Amino acid sequence: MSIADGTLLMVGAIFALLVTGLPLAFITGLVALVFTFGWFGPMALPLVTTRVYGFVTEYALVAVPMFVLMASLLDRSGIAKDLFNAMRVFAGRLPGGVAIQTVVVAFFLAALSGIIGGEIVLLGILALPQMLRLGYDKHLSIGVVCAGGSLGTMMPPSIVLIIYGLMASQSIADLFTAAITPAILLMGSYIAYVLVRCLRNPKLGPPLTEADRAETFANKWQALKAIIVPGLIAFMVLGSIYGGVASVTEAAAMGVFGVLLAVLLRGELTLKTLHGSLSQTLMTCGMIIWIGIGAATLVGVYNLMGGNRFISQVILGLDVAPIVIMLVMMAILMVLGMFLDWIGVAMLTLPIFVPIVEQLGYSPIWFGILFAVNMQVSFLSPPFGPAAFYLKGVAPPSISLKDIFVALLPFIAIQICMLAVLLIWPSVAMWPV
Amino acid sequence: AEYEWTFQTSETAGEPQFEMKEQWAENVEKMSDGRISIEILPVGAVVQANQTLQAVKSGILQGHLTDPSYFTGQNPAFGMIGNLVGAWSDPYNFLDYMNNGGGEEIYNKLAEPYGVHLIGAAATGLESLPSSKPIHSVEDMQGLKLRAPEGMVYNVFEKAGATPVNLPGSEVYTSLEKGVIDAADYTVFATNQSQGLHEFANYPLYPGFHSLPMVAVSINNEIWNSLPGDLKAILSTSVDAMAYKMVGQLKTRDLEAVREARKDPNIHVIDLPAEERAKFRAIAKKEWKDWADKNEITQEFYNSVVSYLENHNLLKAEDGGSADQQASTDSQS
């Protein structure tokens, strides 16, 4: 069997198994296992579990359970509710105000951390139920949480850009600098989208009524007091990173510590709360990490089968203008992003794409930004959209995966527009570099 | 091709060493008239860097081109031979020791039970030390928060008075930038410069003095034993050719990057003085001795490498005496 046939067979098998309702983690893992056995024989089987080992011992993932725990604790204590009630007071009569604030909060979280899972889980536990409670449109609320929560890998410090810099031997500082404008533009576009939709139909994000106002906080001063504690926690995380106290991953643990202190000070810390939060953390990890495990095994096998050489032949076989090659690479990134998580896509494509980009005379820094925006799309795109899975892990049971993916479509469209803008006017990203 | 193999390296595809390794594979194909075809894969493509030894043994990969320090946890001798901290001031001496001083024989004695055969040794050149604090002497290393990975580096810097921090490679950039650590055992000067590390770690030490990672080019032992003599000779010769080319090309790149860095008024490239290097080596030598006690192979390697260094006058007499004393007072302070 040729690698082209093998690739088709893999994709076909994944789709066939998706329909049966088998868990996604087992689908990719099973395809990896069967292809390892069929292509290389039984002696190669340990490859699959070695990939599992590699994935679970990934240092960058340590932040995931920390963020889940932080979110769960904020949720089980009254802090989260207070925070969003307060935000609602400040949102005043602006339709969609809390959704816009959620995007802004997501953006600040993005400036703290470089991974997506944690932020989406955090916003999914904190912001989503609150928005739903306030009568916000389900789809709009979901989209804001997932798209906003994905910004962490666009805004520095971003693990996607760091890995890109390491894999492509490019200046991480330049990548960070170039990423800031597109990240802010993405945030701005999300806000603009929410605003336009809610102004046209205020039912999507109902503004605060006087009766509601009486229920929450008497005045802005009281609301402000409710924000102090979460503010201090944010300061603790942010301060420990920018003050050189903790590494990016350690800062997540510092955040949990801060939340614990806050919950303790409010007199809400019980063994039951803590045990419940930890249980929820473990279950959430089970849902989201095992999908990553499945994808990780698939990438290893596909690389060994010669998958990356196959992709390179497909591209180099083209006899077209350089910009068309760029578009083809964007298309490949987008298609792969449907099935794999970003680290898998990076492993598979960057060794091939970056030399081609340089050969064509384009800037690899610019390509890094294009890659990062592409990965923003991949977080949201079905059938394997990690952002959707992270949210599914913590969202109220009434929200199905289909709801989530439907909600994400307009935000994917915004991201693709941003990609087009960056392709047409590279200086939008590159002006400060 | 008669033989189709997959070898994994320990670099990402963007690093210059990766390209050199690809050229080696092309060279092997040419020299063998197409009988051997090797695909070179970047780090992590199939398995993690520290899992390639088992992967080659079990036949998932047919070979690897990697720093044996990754396998220190399976046998400390891998770490000791892979990167004898402070021993080498010139990569050509290391290659000479491996080729002609008995190094490759000892390495194969170690590796063959693990199912792999060393075709030949190469080296990446001496790593520089990016630092955000000026280091002009061993004394300046006191309390320095320095990132150190697996292997011997951690212990030697600890003995030199530094405070090693155990952080993974992906956290080095931001940790150095934000000041969580002061310095890092990381990679060669040119790569640090191209990643923009020197913008905040602006007191890099170059030329390096502490770390010279070996690149072990190895193949599954059974495959090696089944090869005809001419192909074995082609593989060995081609690795030696790559080794010498690699040292030269990496040095050229480093020197270009150093010239570029010197133009930047904020970057201060520091060349550690000879007597300080000697002090550091004296400290390292004690650590070698500790490692020698770990097992038979580390002892054999220690005896062999020290006698090579002495015979070639690379452990100068004046280093030993006074520096040893200096070092012991340092480490007590």
Place this chain on the structure above:
Amino acid sequence: MSSQSSSSTPPETPEGEQDQSVAVRSTFDRGVVWVARRVAWLVFIAMAISVYEVIMRYGFDSPTSWVHETVVMLVAVTFSLSGPAALASNKHIRVRVLYDSVGPRFKLWLDRFNDLVTFLFCLGMSYAAFTMSWTATHNPMGEWDLERSGTSWNPPFPAYVKTIIMIALIVMCIQSLIHLYQSVRGKPAQPSDDLGAA
């Protein structure tokens, strides 16, 4: 919505943990969830020692040599064991477009198919994990010798984590075998709390 046959049991909750009602399919699953909830405290330990490291390094200039490796190990163990826990409570994410639109008979056949495939998958993975764990706990001569991390502290964590992965997969094997037995006998899978279509 799922249709429940008369033989199906309502969601069961371990004693004293009513706040965390989780639908489990067997007594074995209930035990898995019980253990997993205790394993979750490893995350708390990981958090606590990370904070300790930050304080020792920043406040007292004496970073530890053991925290980072321990944190990675604790989190890796948590991740590994979260797999059986999610399987026990039917929390693994799946696409339910077809599953939710078919009748109870076809649904049962889908359950049987999925339980069989899951079992075969876990069986293959357990075999692979056994080989991996064996290599990590024995030296080339076949003697007991744990794979270590190779750092200055040099703990045998790689051997531990690889063995835990093997245990997690074997547990999942047993779980899915019980599920298979149940669905072949005609007992439908207790759906997770995800009742929406898709």
